[in-house]
Amino acid sequence: MRETWKEMFAFFQGYYNNGLIIFLYMASLLIIMLLGREKLRKLIGWPTLVIMFLVYNPFFYRYIWQKCFHYGYWRVFWLFPVVIVVSVAVLIVVDRIKQPKRQGIFLLIILILICGNSKNVFSKQLFYTNTQNIYKLPQEAIDVSDALLQLDTEPKVVMCSQLYSYVRQYSTDIKMMYGRNIEGYIDGWNERTAEMASNLQQLEKADWGRVGELMKQEQYKYIVIPQNENCSEEYMKQFSFILLKQVDGYDIFEILY
Amino acid sequence: MWLTSIILGILLLGILPIMLGDRIWKEIYREQNDTLSQIIGRYLVGTIVMWAIFQIIAVPLILVKASFSMAVILWEISIFSTLLLQSVWKVKKHRHMYSHICIKTHRSKTEKLLFVLMCAVIICQCVACVIGTQYDEDDARFVVNALEAFDHDSMLLINPATGEYVGTWVGELAKDVPSPWTFYIALIAKILNVHPTIIAHTILPGILVAMAYGCYWLMAERIFKKNFSYCCMFVLIIAVINMHFTNSEQTQAVFLLTRIWQGKAVVAGVMLPFLCYLMMLLYQLKTKKYIYYLVFLTDIACCLLSGMGIFLSAIVIGSLGLYIAIIQKKLDVLLKVALSCIPTILYGIVYIIF
Numbered sequence: 001m002r003e004t005w006k007e008m009f010a011f012f013q014g015y016y017n018n019g020l021i022i023f024l025y026m027a028s029l030l031i032i033m034l035l036g037r038e039k040l041r042k043l044i045g046w047p048t049l050v051i052m053f054l055v056y057n058p059f060f061y062r063y064i065w066q067k068c069f070h071y072g073y074w075r076v077f078w079l080f081p082v083v084i085v086v087s088v089a090v091l092i093v094v095d096r097i098k099q100p101k102r103q104g105i106f107l108l109i110i111l112i113l114i115c116g117n118s119k120n121v122f123s124k125q126l127f128y129t130n131t132q133n134i135y136k137l138p139q140e141a142i143d144v145s146d147a148l149l150q151l152d153t154e155p156k157v158v159m160c161s162q163l164y165s166y167v168r169q170y171s172t173d174i175k176m177m178y179g180r181n182i183e184g185y186i187d188g189w190n191e192r193t194a195e196m197a198s199n200l201q202q203l204e205k206a207d208w209g210r211v212g213e214l215m216k217q218e219q220y221k222y223i224v225i226p227q228n229e230n231c232s233e234e235y236m237k238q239f240s241f242i243l244l245k246q247v248d249g250y251d252i253f254e255i256l257y
Numbered sequence: 258m259w260l261t262s263i264i265l266g267i268l269l270l271g272i273l274p275i276m277l278g279d280r281i282w283k284e285i286y287r288e289q290n291d292t293l294s295q296i297i298g299r300y301l302v303g304t305i306v307m308w309a310i311f312q313i314i315a316v317p318l319i320l321v322k323a324s325f326s327m328a329v330i331l332w333e334i335s336i337f338s339t340l341l342l343q344s345v346w347k348v349k350k351h352r353h354m355y356s357h358i359c360i361k362t363h364r365s366k367t368e369k370l371l372f373v374l375m376c377a378v379i380i381c382q383c384v385a386c387v388i389g390t391q392y393d394e395d396d397a398r399f400v401v402n403a404l405e406a407f408d409h410d411s412m413l414l415i416n417p418a419t420g421e422y423v424g425t426w427v428g429e430l431a432k433d434v435p436s437p438w439t440f441y442i443a444l445i446a447k448i449l450n451v452h453p454t455i456i457a458h459t460i461l462p463g464i465l466v467a468m469a470y471g472c473y474w475l476m477a478e479r480i481f482k483k484n485f486s487y488c489c490m491f492v493l494i495i496a497v498i499n500m501h502f503t504n505s506e507q508t509q510a511v512f513l514l515t516r517i518w519q520g521k522a523v524v525a526g527v528m529l530p531f532l533c534y535l536m537m538l539l540y541q542l543k544t545k546k547y548i549y550y551l552v553f554l555t556d557i558a559c560c561l562l563s564g565m566g567i568f569l570s571a572i573v574i575g576s577l578g579l580y581i582a583i584i585q586k587k588l589d590v591l592l593k594v595a596l597s598c599i600p601t602i603l604y605g606i607v608y609i610i611f
Contacts, residue, residue, distance in 0.1 A: 019504035042584060043480065043537060050580050054572065068568055075565055078509045078525045079572065081533060083502070084473075087494040088480060091487055100367070107490065111497050118503045122385045126503060127515045131390040136458035138392070164418075165397040169454050172401065172408045172420060179418030180397040186418045187428030 004058040011074045012056070020117040025082045028089030036092050044081075044088050051079050140248040141166035144224055147247045148174055151222070151254075158196060158215060158223040160250070177220050192218065204230045208239035215255045223253045262449045269448055270464055273336070278303030280343045284547040285538065294478055297471040301531060302551065304468065308441065309554045310335045312561035312600075315437045316607065319413060322424075325406040325440060329447050364485065371489035378496045379470045382514060386462035391515045396457070398429060399439050399519055403453040406443035413437075431611035435604040438520035438562045457518040465517045465527060470496065472530040479537045520562035524569060528559050532570060536577040539590070552597040560604040567608055571601035 016022040032045040054060060055076050065073050090110050097103045119126050132139040141163050148155040149171060156175045159167055164179040178193040180186060189197070196214050199206045203225060215223065223241070225231060226249060233243040241253040278299035286298065314331045364372070401417035409415065413430045416423050426434055433439060442461070446453035451460070473495050477488035502510035512519075513526030532555060538548050552574060559570035578594030581587075 015505055015507050017504040019502075021498070021502055021504060040480070043540065046584075047536075047577055047580055050576055051573075054576055069565075072565070074507050075521070075525075076569070076572075077507075078512075078529060079569065083495045083498045083510070084476065084530075084533070086498060087491050090494055091481070091490060094490070095487075107494075111494070114494075114497050114501050117501050119501070121500050121503050121511060121514045122382075122389060127391045127506075127511070128385075128389040129392065131388060134459055135452065135454045136390040136392075137454065165394040166392070168417065168420065169396055169400045169404065172404050172415075175420035177419065180394060181416070181418040181428070185429060186398055187416060187430070 001058060004062055008056065008058065008061050008073075012077070015074045015077050020113065021082065021086075024086050024114075024117075025080070028086045031089040031092055032085065035096070036088075040088065040092070044085065048081055048085055051081070055079055135170060137166045137169055138163070140250060142170050143248045144250050144252065145170045145174060147245045147252055148222060148224075151244060151252075155222050156218075156220045158200070158211075158220050160200060160225050161197075162226060163224065163250070177215075177218060200225065203228045206231075208236065208241065212239050212241065212255050216257060221254055223255065224250055225253070227251050258450070262451050265449050266451075266460070269445065270460075274301075274303030274307060275299045276303065277306045277336070277339060277343070280346050281306070281547060281551060285542070285544075285551065291483075294475060297474055301468060301471055301475070305531075305551070305554050305558045306339065307336065308558035308561050310339065311441050311444065312437075312557050312604075315412075315440055315561075316435055316604070319434055319437060319440075320607075322414060323412075324410045325412050325443060325447075326410050328412070328440060329444055332444060333448075368485045368489070371486050371493065375489045375493040375496070378493060379467065382496065382500065383463040383466045386466050386514060386517065387459060390458075393516050393519070395516075395519060398433075400442075400454050400457050402430075402433065402439040403443040403446065403457065406440050407446050407453045412440055426611060432564050432608070434611045435567065435607040436520060436561060436563050438523070441561065442518070461518045465523060466513065469513055469517075469527045469530060472527060472534055476530065476534045476537065479534065479541060521565050524559060524562045524566040528555065528562065528566060529569065529573065531555060532559075532573045533577075536573065536581070539578070539594075540581050540585070545590075545593075549593045549597055552594070553600070556597055557600040560600050564608050567601055567604050571598045571605075574598055 029045065029048060032048075033041055036045060055065075061073065065076055069075060090107070094103045094106060097106055122128050124130075133142060135142065144163060145167050148157060154173050154175060156177075157167075158177045159179070161182075164176060164182075167174055168176065168179065177196060178189060182189045182193055182197045192214060196211065199211050208231075211223070215221075222244075227246065228251075231251065236243065236253055240256040242256060243251055244254050245252045275296065278301065281302050282295070282299045311328075311332050314335060315328050318328050318331075398417050402413065405415045405417065406412055411422075413426050413433055414422060414424050416427060417430075442457050443453050445451075445461075446456045449456070470492055473492050474488065477491040481487040481491065499510040499513060502508050505511070509525045509529075512522040516522045517526055532552075535548060535552050535555060539545055539552070542548065556570050556574060559566035574594055574597055578591060578597075582590040582594070
């Protein structure tokens with residue numbers, strides 16, 4: 001039982017990360033149950049407690065949530081109506097403050113507290129970045145894709161890890177030896193692709209002879225790697241790689257059969 | 258060409274949902290509503306209808322490995338038929354029902370100020386989602402699947418990571434068999450003739466975020482009995498919390514505002530609040546028949562979005578349905594709510610098998 005609580009708490013901490021919001025949520029639930037009218041308790045308070053009982057319950061966790069969701073148990077926390085409960089509780093308190101000016105001040109204080117809780121989701125230090133194009137993909141991915149499509153209508157490419165998640169979101173005419181599956185997603189990897197990926201992890205130490213062999217075996221004609229002084233045009237010629245284009249800090253090589 | 262896409266986009270994503278949601282909304286809401294709630298309610302219900310119809314059509318077609326174009330054609334025929342059906346479906350008149358959309362023009366200064374503030378925050382969020390960029394590597398599967406359907410007319414038969422034709426559902430693609438939200442994006446792309454990546458990353462986010470706040474607005478009306486100021490404050494507080502509920506990457510708010518085009522984010526940000534709203538309706542309104550139909554359709558729509566949607570929708574419907582049955586001492590509520598979860602059972606079986 002202790003193990004179960006520990007696991008659940010780890011997910012809980014990972015989700016709320018000791019933020020102010022969880023304390024606000026608990027306080028709000030208390031406010032609704034103690035200060036809210038009976039109709040509000042029946043509409044918001046008790047259903048919230050029902051959901052919390054179902055979600056944060058060691059028995060259900062062990063025999064239902066873990067079996068259904070595995071590592072994704074934290075997604076069940078989406079069922080907690082955090083934003084609804086906090087908002088309702090704030091308005092219960094506002095309702096009790098009769099003077100409009102004081103209501104406004106209280107509301108302002110709460111909003112400032114919420115804003116101070118953690119960073120704004122739209123701030124560039126968190127999730128968002130500069131938009132470079134209407135596809136909202138890295139511009140290098142689009143430029144490299146366009147360059148490849150100029151060379152071939154359906155180019156078969158070994159793509160570097162910086163771009164392989166994005167290139168096929170622009171054009172599915174580009175075929176790749178591996179993409180995100182090399183990280184264990186989608187359909188996983190095989191020995192061939194694992195060997196290729198490990199060679200390209202550190203370009204200075206790559207066995208280009210073996211890379212060329214694997215490409216020829218699988219009939220992949222092009223390889224895209226970040227520009228690197230250890231992989232100059234002259235050096236790569238030794239392994240039958242011809243530099244075709246340089247695009248946005250990436251080199252496109254063709255293997256000669 | 259862009260002009261045609263824009264006009265089609267306004268029709269498909271703006272007017273069509275309102276038309277589709279009209280009859281069901283009128284049946285459920287026999288009380289007077291102001292204009293905003295009428296439009297929001299119809300829009301949300303109509304969108305649910307569109308998603309539910311696509312889910313019903315797409316999953317069997319995926320199972321028999323049919324082409325994507327077949328799904329598009331069948332969906333268009335179904336939507337057209339639904340519109341025709343609605344035109345002959347006469348809504349029973351109730352003595353308190355207003356068939357026209359009424360407009361309340363008299364609002365106090367405070368109400369207007371709060372309304373403007375609320376709209377400003379929501380519009381800023383929608384615009385930020387449209388013009389801002391957030392890279393998510395899960396799109397290497399979701400968005401690429403949509404693009405494969407758009408380009409090569411194939412559903413889940415091509416490995417999205419490599420482009421290799423495999424002829425069956427490999428690895429994680431099996432999860433998309435009962436939840437083909439990615440092909441709904443491709444459907445919109447096909448009809449509007451716009452690249453699916455643009456639809457997913459640039460066009461849908463603004464609409465879906467607005468839908469989420471539409472759910473909260475309708476919820477506010479149920480909680481605060483149409484006290485306009487309180488409704489505005491309720492939604493405003495939620496909007497501010499959502500912007501700062503960034504304690505981790507896993508929160509509902511982060512999914513809503515950073516990757517809303519993904520099915521699981523729509524479940525978290527739009528569908529769960531909408532289901533909570535439906536359960537509030539079930540609790541408060543006396544005439545429940547059409548609410549059960551809407552719960553059933555919403556359950557189907559949740560199954561379209563994600564594997565999480567299949568199970569989380571049933572948990573919300575089941576647990577809150579049980580609560581309502583006990584509180585109101587009406588056991589038939591439990592039976593009807595259980596019937597509303599039939600889609601979860603059917604698509605859940607497909608999910609488990611694959």
